[in-house]
Amino acid sequence: MYKSIFIDLDDTLWHFKANAYDTFNEMYVKYSFNRYFDSFDHFYTLYQKRNQELWLEYGDGKITKEELNNQRFLYPLEAVGVSDTALAKRYSDDFFSVIPTKSQLLPYAKEVLDYLSQKYRLFILSNGFRELQFQKMHSSGISHYFEKVILSDDIQVHKPYPEIFNFALSSTQSLLGESLMIGDSWEADIVGAKGIGMHQMFYNHSGRENLSFQPTYMIKSLKDVLSIL
Incomplete structure (x- = not known):
């Protein structure tokens, strides 16, 4: 899909x-x-x-x-x-x-990236600062997994606003119906993706309850990605 x-x-x-x-x-x-x-x-x-x-x-x-x-x-x-x-x-x-x-990653992050990178085009979509995000990725050894890094600094618009999601799609030549957003922030990542009709995978490691809608997928560990995608 x-x-x-x-x-x-x-x-x-x-x-x-x-x-x-x-x-x-x-x-x-x-x-x-x-x-x-x-x-x-x-x-x-x-x-x-x-x-x-x-x-x-x-x-x-x-x-x-x-x-x-x-x-x-x-x-x-x-x-x-x-x-x-x-x-x-x-x-x-x-x-x-x-x-x-600093280089600490969430559990199973590299295993999941190894798996996903064999099957999909991968992109970072982040509200973080340009001067920090690239160095974080380099320090933790994950830069090579991603074709492109899209940051709110690029267009001065932050997730969850639709402009940054639409920019991400157009700048990577990705189709909405063939794209998925994975993130831990309900408001920024999941609500934002749903707002433009993109499928979402909510990494709910904080155990958040009373969600305003059912995301496309919800995981509590990155390891769960391996059995879904």
């Missing part, structure tokens, strides 16, 4: 949560943030809450990429009374230089 498969990168293949957690831990020690926070978890909880809010604002076009990055690293410091923009900027620069060198 399918010829083209579009796959999200962060937390679908590349283990963003684990790689980010490791990087934040390294930066916390390097910058002696125990001076300001009760614990690493205290810092990380503050960061994550505000980061999620800012990504929604960025996706809706309410803030720029620069504002997103400035605010998400400054917020935890300001929350504990440290208004040091220079410190936040040094921390941010260091973080972004380290995180794309």
Whole structure:
């Protein structure tokens, strides 16, 4: 049925949560943030809450990429009374230089890519930043599986908006009825793909319930892909 498969990168293949957690831990020690926070978890909880809010604002076009990055690293410091923009900027620069060198993938990612690459054309479709995504793929050894990488940075439109899905189809010369989107984000990947009539495979590793519709496929492990496609 399918010829083209579009796959999200962060937390679908590349283990963003684990790689980010490791990087934040390294930066916390390097910058002696125990001076300001009760614990690493205290810092990380503050960061994550505000980061999620800012990504929604960025996706809706309410803030720029620069504002997103400035605010998400400054917020935890300001929350504990440290208004040091220079410190936040040094921390941010260091973080972004380290995180794309991390290589942890989700379980079975390479096995699945080995399998899929023998049968389908594979493409990355991601909301991530261009300066990071290619390095992440190189560091984790998965670049060679993909014909093309389509990023929201390319057209300044993010998943789930239909423009980026239509751009992905046209730029890869893929037909809608022969294409499938695989991703872990219900809103960005699955709702977005369904919005243009593309089949979807929801990688529900978070155990999300009460879905607004039944996706074409739903998996809890990438290994399940092998028995479906």
